[in-house]
Amino acid sequence: GDSVTQKQGQVTLSEDDFLFINCTYSTTTYPTLLWYVQYPGQGPQLLLKVTTANNKGISRGFEATYDKGTTSFHLQKASVQESDSAVYFCALVDRGGGSGNKLIFGTGTLLSVKP
Amino acid sequence: DMKVTQMPRYLIKRMGENVLLECGQDMSHETMYWYRQDPGLGLQLIYISYDVDSNSEGDIPKGYRVSRKKREHFSLILDSAKTNQTSVYFCASSLSVYEQYFGPGTRLTVL
Numbered sequence: 001g002d003s004v005t006q007k008q009g010q011v012t013l014s015e016d017d018f019l020f021i022n023c024t025y026s027t028t029t030y031p032t033l034l035w036y037v038q039y040p041g042q043g044p045q046l047l048l049k050v051t052t053a054n055n056k057g058i059s060r061g062f063e064a065t066y067d068k069g070t071t072s073f074h075l076q077k078a079s080v081q082e083s084d085s086a087v088y089f090c091a092l093v094d095r096g097g098g099s100g101n102k103l104i105f106g107t108g109t110l111l112s113v114k115p
Numbered sequence: 116d117m118k119v120t121q122m123p124r125y126l127i128k129r130m131g132e133n134v135l136l137e138c139g140q141d142m143s144h145e146t147m148y149w150y151r152q153d154p155g156l157g158l159q160l161i162y163i164s165y166d167v168d169s170n171s172e173g174d175i176p177k178g179y180r181v182s183r184k185k186r187e188h189f190s191l192i193l194d195s196a197k198t199n200q201t202s203v204y205f206c207a208s209s210l211s212v213y214e215q216y217f218g219p220g221t222r223l224t225v226l
Binding site (some may be wrong): 006009032034041042043044045046049089093101102103105106107108 | 119148155157158159160163173202205207212213214215216217218219220
């Protein structure tokens with residue numbers, strides 16, 4: 001079945017550093033890939049959606065792209081701030097399951113930004 | 116204001132007790148979800164509800180059941196809770212599968 005792998009469990013950066021997080025995916029259908037962000041004490045919220053390979057999704061200074069050749073998708077930000085400290089989840093829309101369309105989430109990357 | 120609420124926010128139960136987690140939304144979304152979040156495992160889907168009395172199992176439904184009698188309310192029930200059901204539970208609602216609105220979560224501890 002469809003799957004998502006997110007290997008970076010934790011990333012620690014200083015303010016103004018460059019952020020790059022990636023996931024790999026596997027699907028037999030056309031991929032729709034998402035990034036969710038979870039701030040401390042809150043539920044996750046949608047950050048970005050990417051539906052076309054090599055076209056960027058952009059929101060709140062974050063950019064997301066995916067590469068069909070390597071079946072990977074990336075989240076990046078040029079200059080992180082302490083307020084970006086959160087858990088970032090990649091997700092894939094699974095269209096083939098018996099439960100109808102659903103999201104498959106990665107295991108999350110905890111970003112800690114030091115002032 | 117689009118909002119998903121969850122009650123209670125924190126709950127401690129003993130093994131074998133019944134647990135009721137409640138979720139509400141004010142967006143008239145047809146589809147609602149229950150997830151659990153555990154360290155290193157991300158978000159795992161327990162149940163999906165497509166509308167009143169139209170529920171489907173997710174990826175890890177064993178040990179859980181749900182109830183949806185009104186569009187705005189979705190309950191998760193644990194009959195005879197087990198220690199391995201200690202987790203943070205999130206409810207979500209959505210118009211499309213892409214953008215799910217999550218509640219603040221319920222932290223359940225089963226002793």
